Amino acid sequence: MTGLVTGQSLGLLVCMRCRATVRAIGEEKSACPRCEAPLFVRRPYSLSTSAALVITAAVLYIPANVLPVMHTHEIFSDEDDTIMSGVISLAHQGSWPIALLVFFASIIVPLLKLVALGEILFAIWRGRVRHTAQRSRLFRIVEFVGRWSMLDVFALSLLASLVQIPSLATVQIRPGAFAFAGVVVLTLLAAQTFDERLLWDANTHD
Amino acid sequence: MSSVIVCHACDLAHRLDSLAAKARVRCVRCRAELYRTNDGSLDTVIALAATALVLFVLANVYPLVALTVNGSTRMTTLIGAARAFNEQGYGALAILVAFTAVAVPLTQILTLLYVLVALRLGRAAPGQKVLFRILTALRPWGMAEVFTLGAVVALVKLSAQAEVSPRVALMAYGLLMIAIAALTNATPGEQYWRWVSAHGPVPRRPATPRAVPRRGSEGRE
Numbered sequence: 001m002t003g004l005v006t007g008q009s010l011g012l013l014v015c016m017r018c019r020a021t022v023r024a025i026g027e028e029k030s031a032c033p034r035c036e037a038p039l040f041v042r043r044p045y046s047l048s049t050s051a052a053l054v055i056t057a058a059v060l061y062i063p064a065n066v067l068p069v070m071h072t073h074e075i076f077s078d079e080d081d082t083i084m085s086g087v088i089s090l091a092h093q094g095s096w097p098i099a100l101l102v103f104f105a106s107i108i109v110p111l112l113k114l115v116a117l118g119e120i121l122f123a124i125w126r127g128r129v130r131h132t133a134q135r136s137r138l139f140r141i142v143e144f145v146g147r148w149s150m151l152d153v154f155a156l157s158l159l160a161s162l163v164q165i166p167s168l169a170t171v172q173i174r175p176g177a178f179a180f181a182g183v184v185v186l187t188l189l190a191a192q193t194f195d196e197r198l199l200w201d202a203n204t205h206d
Numbered sequence: 207m208s209s210v211i212v213c214h215a216c217d218l219a220h221r222l223d224s225l226a227a228k229a230r231v232r233c234v235r236c237r238a239e240l241y242r243t244n245d246g247s248l249d250t251v252i253a254l255a256a257t258a259l260v261l262f263v264l265a266n267v268y269p270l271v272a273l274t275v276n277g278s279t280r281m282t283t284l285i286g287a288a289r290a291f292n293e294q295g296y297g298a299l300a301i302l303v304a305f306t307a308v309a310v311p312l313t314q315i316l317t318l319l320y321v322l323v324a325l326r327l328g329r330a331a332p333g334q335k336v337l338f339r340i341l342t343a344l345r346p347w348g349m350a351e352v353f354t355l356g357a358v359v360a361l362v363k364l365s366a367q368a369e370v371s372p373r374v375a376l377m378a379y380g381l382l383m384i385a386i387a388a389l390t391n392a393t394p395g396e397q398y399w400r401w402v403s404a405h406g407p408v409p410r411r412p413a414t415p416r417a418v419p420r421r422g423s424e425g426r427e
Contacts, residue, residue, distance in 0.1 A: 005219045007212030014214045021212045030417035093366045154356025161282040161290030173294045200216040
């Protein structure tokens with residue numbers, strides 16, 4: 001990576017809100033002249049905040065998948081559903097495309113986010129220099145697909161609102177839903193607090 | 207005229223020579239989008255935002271989906287979906303749904319309408335800097351497209367046991383999702399500031415402006 005010059009070495013800052021390039025002045029706190037957002041060389045406490053959020057999300061991932069997210073009460077049957085059993089019943093029903101979609105959005109994406117963010121944060125913490133471009137690409141994928149995990153939360157809200165016919169069937173929300181939504185929100189926050197430039201800093205010797 | 211642009215994602219400095227009115231520039235190292243403007247007019251974007259507002263109202267006023275069992279029909283609205291969580295004691299989930307599916311899209315539409323209509327009338331909207339920051343911060347939390355697909359999933363799940371049908375608000379919401387995507391695409395940050403500097407009293411930004419001390423940090427010495 002010779003011949004590449006960073007903003008930091010030139011004394012230039014980028015506004016994280018409007019992305020204006022701004023000449024830094026001194027050490028004091030400053031604001032972007034264009035949109036007045038606070039400016040910083042690197043997002044303060046990015047690594048530790050992201051790590052804390054990822055760890056919390058990883059802990060919540062267990063109840064999110066083990067605990068039932070909803071309970072269906074019908075006249076002759078009572079049934080608890082976890083995230084995974086919801087996917088399986090969709091598949092049994094023959095709705096393969098939808099079952100696959102929910103499987104990806106609710107099972108694969110949260111797991112991918114936890115593993116990928118965990119690996120990226122660990123690599124930065126250990127000062128790994130190789131494979132930066134791949135990690136950067138991985139982070140962009142995580143950032144892009146992350147929101148889709150909310151799919152099940154929205155579907156659940158509609159089920160709970162629609163299926164309220166006491167003489168026939170009712171749907172009740174169970175604590176697993178709270179844990180699941182927690183995983184989604186915390187991993188979204190973790191991706192937002194992460195300063196991507198930390199990935200590349202180890203590659204720039206100056 | 208040449209200026210320096212630093213990549214927000216990897217901190218690499220780039221020298222940019224003159225740019226066309228419609229330009230898209232990526233970082234040579236990490237491929238992040240550094241700069242994007244379109245040659246679209248303010249009028250187009252205002253029309254798009256107004257369309258989105260109408261769709262938003264329709265999506266909220268009318269029922270979203272209907273469930274028919276034994277001849278009786280039950281319907282729910284967008285906000286009814288959020289309230290279902292609240293009624294079962296999950297207030298935080300209700301807020302999450304109301305925020306991502308209702309509040310954020312509405313804020314995005316209203317903010318853009320307010321700022322862009324003011325610019326169209328040749329004046330700077332008071333608070334346009336704060337509003338831009340709010341708009342950028344909210345962007346990842348607007349989940350109209352995810353909600354639409356979530357509704358489809360709920361419909362498919364129920365269709366096995368009951369007669370369900372999508373209603374007019376779901377159509378409106380699906381169109382709203384497209385309108386918001388188009389709106390987001392038509393207003394990249396750089397374009398917003400280009401409009402602001404072209405229509406408002408704010409002077410054109412020099413190539414590399416200096417940072418201004420933040421308010422309140424002066425008296426700290």
